[in-house]
């Protein structure tokens with residue numbers, strides 16, 4: 234037995250320090266993380282996230298639970314989702330002033346009155362950190378990594394000829410964070426594990442193997458609990474004042490779970506039996522054991538992650554630490570492997586931060602180390618939350634959209650109140666900022682907070698979920714009611730302009746320019762939600778009267794206009810400034826994510842969109858760049874898309890691959906991942922288009938498992954910049970129109986019967 238252990242530990246040592254293998258799919262570093270934002274590595278299971286620093290002497294594992302928020306009724310009993318009462322009368326007045334040509338007065342009144350109440354908006358919170366002293370100091374052969382495929386963070390080093398290894402993962406099926414400590418020599422692990430709460434800690438109780446910690450959030454008193462236990466092999470374990478002390482163990486596993494009383498239910502937003510959740514998870518952990526938990530975790534993660542695989546022939550500097558690779562890329566722009574890594578990192582983080590049972594991924598996914606994070610780390614819906622989820626359908630991770638759909642659904646009730654109070658309208662509405670307590674009012678400053686198109690824009694995700702998956706029962710029971718109520722708001726919000734067209738009033742193009750009527754963004758969202766509702770109702774064969782109404786409204790919308798510079802006008806008036814490089818490019822909504830502007834369907838508008846996009850430039854904040862890459866992909870310009878992708882990777886990606894606005898904002902990661910998918914496959918026009926925006930430098934490659942609308946999975950192979958083959962697997966069968974370059978093909982596919990197609 235001893236001999237076997239020795240052989241195993243030698244093998245172990247070799248494995249721990251080997252160069253990363255060519256097929257290692259992840260990031261790696263030869264030094265511990267110094268800072269949280271730039272260097273620590275994220276793990277997560279949708280409910281919880283943790284950032285692993287990989288420090289030697291005192292390890293820090295900062296963690297979160299996604300429902301841990303300050304704000305809401307717990308903070309202020311009269312909190313009403315940000316709504317002030319009776320603001321609709323001002324809206325009517327603003328509309329009349331615009332009609333009377335008194336734009337300045339209208340704008341002034343809108344800025345003053347069409348705003349929400351900031352009080353008790355709250356913020357996403359930090360839960361706290363595990364602080365783990367190891368007794369190590371000077372070590373050699375240091376390595377830490379994040380394996381995207383196994384969804385594990387690893388840390389290893391050598392101290393006095395003993396190799397120490399740590400494995401961290403977050404299991405979704407077992408709802409646990411798991412931290413394992415191993416050594417190549419028995420009896421060498423000593424740990425002093427402490428919990429440093431970022432909130433009020435009211436009770437620390439001993440439980441078998443560790444502690445339960447209870448407390449509440451400083452501001453709103455939201456209750457939470459965390460359980461942490463250690464299972465040690467060999468050595469001793471002592472529980473002292475909330476600390477777990479391990480001496481002389483062969484190996485140790487920590488199981489950690491946290492939950493809160495938050496419940497996604499209006500208006501109280503509480504009532505979850507959080508104590509039962511943590512107790513169950515810990516009891517099960519002990520019964521099940523590390524190996525089984527790890528196995529279940531791996532299977533769960535890989536079921537999703539392995540669906541897509543991208544290969545691009547070319548340089549792959551995988552033997553260089555990821556931080557240095559990014560530096561090198563800035564100079565050379567030549568590391569196809571790093572580009573693939575960024576694409577994969579988005580998929581990894583989506584699986585880690587958005588799983589059914591919890592809230593959707595917020596501005597930072599699930600990772601946040603502050604009680605006062607930038608933009609409250611909330612749900613911004615004038616681009617950010619939507620951008621998070623584009624990739625979920627295209628890269629075949631439809632399951633991860635469930636939290637978003639449930640969240641949107643949960644906004645209907647508070648959104649109805651806002652529609653009434655601010656617009657005297659039926660239906661539901663939401664604006665730029667949304668918290669977890671049904672804040673649907675406009676933000677507290679008009680010039681970023683007023684965006685009533687957010688609800689319709691969010692609702693389009695419920696439609697896309699149908700469009701990709703084609704589950705008619707879901708369309709009927711879940712998506713259509715949300716959509717129909719979102720469009721109901723527009724039925725009443727749109728007004729007739731002097732020229733007889735329908736416009737939104739007041740209207741604001743995010744987050745700059747004049748307050749006006751009928752800004753392009755609003756008109757496009759209106760067009761989109763009407764089109765979606767028409768299509769959905771026709772599929773379900775319901776609401777024929779409404780379909781007639783919606784068609785009529787759509788035809789009366791103030792049309793998109795091409796301005797004096799040849800640009801797509803951002804406003805109804807021709808006001809665009811070619812020097813304007815504002816990060817928001819929402820007036821191209823119709824190009825992406827919408828489908829009102831397409832190169833084949835509307836060539837003139839497409840050219841105008843291109844002019845506008847060129848004005849805005851090739852740089853920007855993380856998400857702004859990510860959106861622009863998507864636009865260039867939709868404009869079928871692979872080289873320009875790739876240039877901007879390179880700009881993002883060079884300028885807006887931190888050493889741990891987090892996208893930065895700055896600061897860290899996850900939308901840019903997810904948006905970039907979607908952009909890569911859209912460069913290789915598009916299906917928004919009703920046809921499936923192969924390699925629509927393939928950059929020259931991606932001359933040879935392969936991707937498997939992308940998903941197109943119509944519940945169809947697509948694999949593509951290309952060489953010398955030309956498609957070699959496409960393999961199509963239509964899960965429900967059906968007829969599809971295929972496009973490659975200027976060629977079309979019609980094809981009938983049997984359900985679940987892959988077919989190879991050549992052009």
Ligand code: FUC
Pocket residue numbers: 596608613615617681744816854856894898
């Ligand atoms: C929008 C953007 C900001 C930032 C914030 C979270 O309001 O204008 O740049 O991304 O969301």
